[in-house]
Amino acid sequence: MSVPTALHYKILVVDDDPDIVELLEYNLQKEGYDVQQAENGQKAIEKALEFKPDVILMDVMMPVMDGIAACRQLREMPDFRHTHVIFLTARSEEFSEVAAFDAGADDFITKPIKPRALLSRLAAFARRDAQQEEQDKVIEIGGMRIDRTSFAVYKGDAKITLPKKEFELLAFLAATPNKVFTREELLNNIWGSDVYVIARTVDVHIRKVREKIGEDNIRTIKGVGYKFNTD
Numbered sequence: 074m075s076v077p078t079a080l081h082y083k084i085l086v087v088d089d090d091p092d093i094v095e096l097l098e099y100n101l102q103k104e105g106y107d108v109q110q111a112e113n114g115q116k117a118i119e120k121a122l123e124f125k126p127d128v129i130l131m132d133v134m135m136p137v138m139d140g141i142a143a144c145r146q147l148r149e150m151p152d153f154r155h156t157h158v159i160f161l162t163a164r165s166e167e168f169s170e171v172a173a174f175d176a177g178a179d180d181f182i183t184k185p186i187k188p189r190a191l192l193s194r195l196a197a198f199a200r201r202d203a204q205q206e207e208q209d210k211v212i213e214i215g216g217m218r219i220d221r222t223s224f225a226v227y228k229g230d231a232k233i234t235l236p237k238k239e240f241e242l243l244a245f246l247a248a249t250p251n252k253v254f255t256r257e258e259l260l261n262n263i264w265g266s267d268v269y270v271i272a273r274t275v276d277v278h279i280r281k282v283r284e285k286i287g288e289d290n291i292r293t294i295k296g297v298g299y300k301f302n303t304d
Contacts, residue, residue: 083107085126087117089135100188114143121147133162141176148177148236155224155237157198174274177236197265212247215290215303219244239282246301255298
């Protein structure tokens with residue numbers, strides 16, 4: 074996958090508040106991003122199919138279709154399994170964060186939005202994308218072949234397709250087998266230290282990875298964290 078530089082990212086802004094859309098569009102375009110907008114989840118899906126954004130900034134609470142439902146639908150489409158989705162919401166309850174990440178979000182930003190902080194996060198995504206591309210392309214371990222180029226996992230003759238964060242989590246653990254990583258280490262390495270996510274996010278993604286590749290490869294170390302097991 075060819076990784077665009079930060080300034081070449083195409084960003085879709087999805088919010089039913091025109092003032093927020095105008096604020097984000099102004100600041101993003103000023104930085105050189107290619108920006109388009111949609112006012113609800115349904116329009117976001119239609120626009121994404123046409124625009125093919127690298128990043129989607131999406132409100133949670135919207136009419137017609139909310140952001141959670143829209144994200145779930147987008148993640149089911151191959152073209153958007155690796156698109157960065159950042160939720161924008163005024164709701165700060167933990168269940169909103171869990172629902173957002175469970176739907177496939179990469180990040181979660183509470184309103185009022187600070188443009189400078191948002192731009193910093195977008196730059197961090199671009200840096201991590203570039204670093205990811207430079208890492209080893211294929212990992213063969215535990216009866217699996219993890220192909221970083223196609224973001225695909227092969228187990229025997231079966232191909233397993235994972236969403237971006239699930240794939241990155243599996244690849245990170247598999248790159249250093251039998252090493253135990255705390256939830257905080259996994260959060261920092263997969264989501265970044267400048268992205269606010271909760272430890273529960275790691276548990277949700279580990280559960281989803283296990284559902285797809287099997288229970289044996291990733292082991293829980295009680296009270297510590299997780300490791301890729303080859304014992």
